[in-house]
Amino acid sequence: MTHCVWLDGWFRSPALHGLEELDFYLAGKPWWTLPPSVLRFAPTLRVVRLCGCDFHDIKATRALRLPRLKQLELSCVAIPDATLHCLLAGCSALESLQLDNIQGLSSVRIISSTLRTIDFSGSYFNVEEPLLQELVIEDAPCLERLIVHGGLRIVRVLAAPKLMVLGCLSINNYKSVNGTIMQETIPTSLTASGRAVKVLILESIDPNLDKIVGFLRCFPCLAKLYIKSRLRKDMKNVCEYNTLDPIECLELHLRAIVLNTYEGKRADANFAKFFVLNAKVLKTVDPFGSS
Known part of the structure; x- marks a missing residue:
C-alpha cells in the first residue's frame, strides 16, 4: 500500500471543513x-x-462511518469482500451505489433499508485475484433499479419488493423454469420481486422468442421491454401464443417494446409480429431503440 503525503496535506486543509462531495481520481x-x-x-x-x-487497509475502512452519504461510486478500485461490506454497513443513508470494474471481490451481499439504485459493471482485470462471481440482493426493501453489465456468474434477488427496473439479463446465460430465472444450475427466485418489475432490459446474441416469452412469465406486471440483441441469419422467430395458458403482462400490462437492432428481415418482422398480435394493450414498438 502506498500513502501520498501531499494528499494527506490536502485533506487536512481548513478550507475543506464540512466537505459534502468528494470526487477523486x-x-x-x-x-x-x-x-x-x-x-x-x-x-x-x-x-x-x-x-x-x-x-486493503481494513482498519481504516472499518472506522469509516458515513451517516449522511447518499451516493457512492467506486470505479477501478481494489477492495476485499469484508472491507466493502464494512463500508456499506457504515453508510446508513445510502440511496445509490455504483460499482465499476472492481478488483479483489468474489461476492457482494446487499442488505440495506435505504438503497434505491444499484449499477454494477463486472471486473475485467487480468489478475490472479478472484473476480466477482456473485451479487446477492439479500434484503433491500427500497430498491427500485438494478442494472448489471456483465462480469457476473450469479445474480440473486432474494428480497426487493419495490424493484421496478431490472437489467441487463442475458437470455443466453439464463433460462426461465416455472417462474424462476436460472443461470447454470443455480436458481434465482424472482417470484415476489418479479411482480414489482415494470421495466426489463434483456440482452441476447439472438433474440430467441421462445426464451423471451419464458422470461415474461416471471414479470407479470411488466410495462416496458428493452431488447438488446444481434440477429443470427438462421433465426426464424416463430412462436405460437397459447391463449389457454395466458401470460399476464401480455394480457394486461405490456405497453412498449424497444428493439435496438431491427433490420427489417424476416426474423425481425416475426419477432415484432408476435408482440403486435398478442400484447393486448401494446401502444408502441420502437424498432430503432430511440426511446
Missing part, C-alpha cells in the same frame, strides 16, 4: 490508499466518487 499503478485524514469528512459527506484507490 488517481491514475496509474500502484494504486494509492487514501490517507487517514480523509476520515474527518465522514460526518458530512453526501456524495463520494473514487477511482484508482486501494482499500
Whole structure:
C-alpha cells in the first residue's frame, strides 16, 4: 500500500471543513490508499466518487462511518469482500451505489433499508485475484433499479419488493423454469420481486422468442421491454401464443417494446409480429431503440 503525503496535506486543509462531495481520481499503478485524514469528512459527506484507490487497509475502512452519504461510486478500485461490506454497513443513508470494474471481490451481499439504485459493471482485470462471481440482493426493501453489465456468474434477488427496473439479463446465460430465472444450475427466485418489475432490459446474441416469452412469465406486471440483441441469419422467430395458458403482462400490462437492432428481415418482422398480435394493450414498438 502506498500513502501520498501531499494528499494527506490536502485533506487536512481548513478550507475543506464540512466537505459534502468528494470526487477523486488517481491514475496509474500502484494504486494509492487514501490517507487517514480523509476520515474527518465522514460526518458530512453526501456524495463520494473514487477511482484508482486501494482499500486493503481494513482498519481504516472499518472506522469509516458515513451517516449522511447518499451516493457512492467506486470505479477501478481494489477492495476485499469484508472491507466493502464494512463500508456499506457504515453508510446508513445510502440511496445509490455504483460499482465499476472492481478488483479483489468474489461476492457482494446487499442488505440495506435505504438503497434505491444499484449499477454494477463486472471486473475485467487480468489478475490472479478472484473476480466477482456473485451479487446477492439479500434484503433491500427500497430498491427500485438494478442494472448489471456483465462480469457476473450469479445474480440473486432474494428480497426487493419495490424493484421496478431490472437489467441487463442475458437470455443466453439464463433460462426461465416455472417462474424462476436460472443461470447454470443455480436458481434465482424472482417470484415476489418479479411482480414489482415494470421495466426489463434483456440482452441476447439472438433474440430467441421462445426464451423471451419464458422470461415474461416471471414479470407479470411488466410495462416496458428493452431488447438488446444481434440477429443470427438462421433465426426464424416463430412462436405460437397459447391463449389457454395466458401470460399476464401480455394480457394486461405490456405497453412498449424497444428493439435496438431491427433490420427489417424476416426474423425481425416475426419477432415484432408476435408482440403486435398478442400484447393486448401494446401502444408502441420502437424498432430503432430511440426511446
